[in-house]
Amino acid sequence: xxxxxxxxxxxxxxxxxxxxxxxxxxxxxxxxxxxxxxxxxxxxxxxxxxxxxxxxxxxxxxxxxxxxxxxxxxxx
Numbered sequence: 001x002x003x004x005x006x007x008x009x010x011x012x013x014x015x016x017x018x019x020x021x022x023x024x025x026x027x028x029x030x031x032x033x034x035x036x037x038x039x040x041x042x043x044x045x046x047x048x049x050x051x052x053x054x055x056x057x058x059x060x061x062x063x064x065x066x067x068x069x070x071x072x073x074x075x076x
Contacts, residue, residue: 024038
């Protein structure tokens, strides 16, 4: 099963911050799941869910039951 709860980490002046990513469908048909294409991005009006060190941010994402994903679309 795919986890649609994804978050990313951005660097800030104070350290690092966690942002929730939003999924957007690019194409495909409802009956053809393999053809569906999605992009994940952080909305421009998003506020950080958590701030701290990089390790603390990764722990927050794991505790939230989310999957860490870089903003380049690569699941890490």
